[in-house]
Amino acid sequence: MYTTYKLTVASLKMFLRSRQALFFTLFMPLMIMLIFGYIGFDKPTSIDVGLVTHNPDAATAQFISQIKQLPTFAIHEGTLDEEKSQLDQGNRSVILDIPDTTIPMAKGEAAQPITAYTNAGKAAESEAVLSILNQAINQMTLAQAHVSPIVAVEQQEVNSHNLRYIEFLLPGLIALSIMQMSVFSVAFVFTQYKEKGTLKRLLATPMKPIQFVAANTITRLIVSVAQAAIFIIMGIILFHAHVIGSYFLLFFIVVLGTAMFLGLGYTISGLAKTTDSVPAISNLIVFPMLFLGGTFFSISQMPWWLQMIAKFLPLTFFSTALRDVWTKGSGIEDTGWNILAMVIWAAILIYLATVTFRFQEKDSA
Amino acid sequence: MASIIEVKDLVKKYGDFTAVNGVSFSVGKGETFGILGPNGAGKTTTLEIIEGLKRPSAGTVILDGKNVDKETDAVKEVIGVQLQAVTFFENLNLAELIDTFAALYGRKVDPMQLLTEVELTDKAKSQAKELSGGQRQRLSIAIGLVNEPKVLFLDEPTTGLDPQARRHLWDLIRAIKARGTTVVITTHYMDEAEVLCDRVAIMDHGKIIELSTPKKLIEELLSTGFSKPVLQQQANLEDVFLNLTGHALRE
Numbered sequence A: 001m002y003t004t005y006k007l008t009v010a011s012l013k014m015f016l017r018s019r020q021a022l023f024f025t026l027f028m029p030l031m032i033m034l035i036f037g038y039i040g041f042d043k044p045t046s047i048d049v050g051l052v053t054h055n056p057d058a059a060t061a062q063f064i065s066q067i068k069q070l071p072t073f074a075i076h077e078g079t080l081d082e083e084k085s086q087l088d089q090g091n092r093s094v095i096l097d098i099p100d101t102t103i104p105m106a107k108g109e110a111a112q113p114i115t116a117y118t119n120a121g122k123a124a125e126s127e128a129v130l131s132i133l134n135q136a137i138n139q140m141t142l143a144q145a146h147v148s149p150i151v152a153v154e155q156q157e158v159n160s161h162n163l164r165y166i167e168f169l170l171p172g173l174i175a176l177s178i179m180q181m182s183v184f185s186v187a188f189v190f191t192q193y194k195e196k197g198t199l200k201r202l203l204a205t206p207m208k209p210i211q212f213v214a215a216n217t218i219t220r221l222i223v224s225v226a227q228a229a230i231f232i233i234m235g236i237i238l239f240h241a242h243v244i245g246s247y248f249l250l251f252f253i254v255v256l257g258t259a260m261f262l263g264l265g266y267t268i269s270g271l272a273k274t275t276d277s278v279p280a281i282s283n284l285i286v287f288p289m290l291f292l293g294g295t296f297f298s299i300s301q302m303p304w305w306l307q308m309i310a311k312f313l314p315l316t317f318f319s320t321a322l323r324d325v326w327t328k329g330s331g332i333e334d335t336g337w338n339i340l341a342m343v344i345w346a347a348i349l350i351y352l353a354t355v356t357f358r359f360q361e362k363d364s365a
Numbered sequence B: 001m002a003s004i005i006e007v008k009d010l011v012k013k014y015g016d017f018t019a020v021n022g023v024s025f026s027v028g029k030g031e032t033f034g035i036l037g038p039n040g041a042g043k044t045t046t047l048e049i050i051e052g053l054k055r056p057s058a059g060t061v062i063l064d065g066k067n068v069d070k071e072t073d074a075v076k077e078v079i080g081v082q083l084q085a086v087t088f089f090e091n092l093n094l095a096e097l098i099d100t101f102a103a104l105y106g107r108k109v110d111p112m113q114l115l116t117e118v119e120l121t122d123k124a125k126s127q128a129k130e131l132s133g134g135q136r137q138r139l140s141i142a143i144g145l146v147n148e149p150k151v152l153f154l155d156e157p158t159t160g161l162d163p164q165a166r167r168h169l170w171d172l173i174r175a176i177k178a179r180g181t182t183v184v185i186t187t188h189y190m191d192e193a194e195v196l197c198d199r200v201a202i203m204d205h206g207k208i209i210e211l212s213t214p215k216k217l218i219e220e221l222l223s224t225g226f227s228k229p230v231l232q233q234q235a236n237l238e239d240v241f242l243n244l245t246g247h248a249l250r251e
Helices: A002-017 A019-039 A058-068 A080-088 A120-144 A165-195 A198-203 A209-239 A247-271 A277-292 A304-310 A314-328 A332-356 B043-050 B072-078 B094-104 B111-117 B133-144 B163-178 B190-196 B214-223 B237-245
Strands: A047-052 A073-077 A094-097 A115-118 B003-014 B017-028 B032-036 B058-063 B079-082 B151-155 B182-187 B199-204 B207-212
Touching: A002 A019, A002 A209, A002 B094, A019 A165, A019 A209, A047 A058, A047 A080, A047 A120, A058 A073, A058 A120, A080 A094, A080 A115, A094 A120, A115 A120, A165 A198, A165 A209, A165 A247, A165 A277, A165 A314, A198 A209, A209 A247, A247 A277, A247 A314, A247 A332, A277 A304, A277 A314, A314 A332, B003 B043, B003 B182, B017 B032, B017 B043, B017 B058, B017 B182, B017 B207, B032 B043, B032 B190, B043 B058, B043 B151, B043 B182, B072 B079, B079 B133, B094 B111, B094 B133, B111 B133, B133 B151, B133 B163, B163 B182, B163 B190, B163 B237, B182 B190, B199 B214, B207 B214
Parallel strands: A047 A073, A047 A094, B032 B182, B032 B199, B079 B151, B151 B182
Antiparallel strands: A094 A115, B003 B017, B003 B058, B199 B207
16 A cells, blocks of 8 residues: 555656646646637627728718628728729628619619629628628618518527537547546556666566556546646636536546546557557547547537447547536436446456556566 | 575576576575676576566576565565666656655665765756766666665676776675675676676576686686786776776766
8 A cells, every 4th residue: 555655646746747748638728728718619700891982972871881880790991992802812701882872862863772792602691791781771761761660570588508619618628638648648658667667677676566557547537637627617717617517427427537548548558569659559549539529519510420430439428428517417317328338438448458558578487 | 605596497488599598506695696798698587587577487596585486576575676778767856766666665765865875865856867877877776775685686787887987886886795785796897797796607698607706717717728918017998097087986
């Protein structure tokens, strides 16, 4: 016990003093969280509209100022040629060329039509601009004719719980960074120990290999719980992403996920003959999961055949279980299938680790 | 002299290759025993079998009354080792390394005392990778001493060191021997064996071809009528080098 305890303390010190380990376990995921969190994929994006005006008469000028106030338009003013070249470069969805007498000042005066140049590549945005514009014109026409619309839509706001992107992202990011930490730190450290003779030196002492493995495993469990705690706290402070479900269940899933990926890490260090082959083998397994594991976007957005693969990845179960508890407040009865799948994956990976992982190369007597 | 190590008919095979081919010898308590031989002679393999790191294909090793192959852990408790080309943990300083290794024996030691013995006190807060070659070997020996071993194994401790560092390490080994610790050392420097060892075994191709005290071996050779072209030189180039650069350690 004393030996394992001291080894755990030593291994924790080594982990916390390793800049590389800290970069990948904390710094990088935090950067991702801040960048993606502040980009704000939730806000409706405004549509770039080029506005070309000349010497509008009073009524038309009023109409133009109304257009400028439309919230969904990002208005850029310029000459027709300037705006057209912007359109060519894809920076405008629509250009509106407004003649000076768009709105007839006196009865009987003919209205000049607005010319709209639309970007064929941004059909949806152009469509939206035109329909918003038409609506504005209709309203103005009705007002001028002193007629009120026959039907009115009354808006009522309901505060439903819409999942913000950051809330979707955070649980997935925790799962992802725990995967990275568990797989890479174990795979690298142990192949390095093997290659540099450290394990052999340890074997010349009465220490049991299981004590060393236990110390390293405990260290990473502690790190992963700390990692998750830091992300949760940051999420709450910076993005008000409060955990709805049970913290106990959340951390249980974190520990289970760590065990699962530590199994993978030990398996890889068992398979890798040299330190050089670690990144190759690890990335081959981990890299697809970065994108298919449901961290950055929901797997329901993928084509069906990809979903069939993505659905069964260990990271997918891990991030889904965390997300269920965090954002939906799911209990074990709701997300139990994900947890069961994680247990099965953990059993498989830990079994593989015991088969492949050796403290030293087999020495046949 | 009571023996502390008894090696009998030791064989180690790797497929068709026989690394150690029927080696027998015994080492007395408190003795400094050298295993000499060119690279690939089987020195390190022999040592690693005695240390319990490798299992013999045949033969037995009894160390301090225990069969190494059967009571490996009990043997590991009473030996200290310095292996060739070991990298210790990164991100731990020397004091922490010694503390951690002591814990592997369930012991608590004063790291500073061990570091004093090997003259590394001023490096207590450094990491192993910042040390020079000679300092690294001294650290390796300090770590080998954490369990106050009855037998200390040193595998080519001075390979790659400059003359000053080699002599400094010899002093350290003699100090350890003076405490009554048995030392088993491999080397391919004959001057080193002559200075340090009470007895030496000369190995080649997995076999011991001679075993005696350095003095006797030289006398035996001379008695066969062997003679070198005599050069009446009272010094060699190494003496010149040391005279010019001094005996003080450089690191």
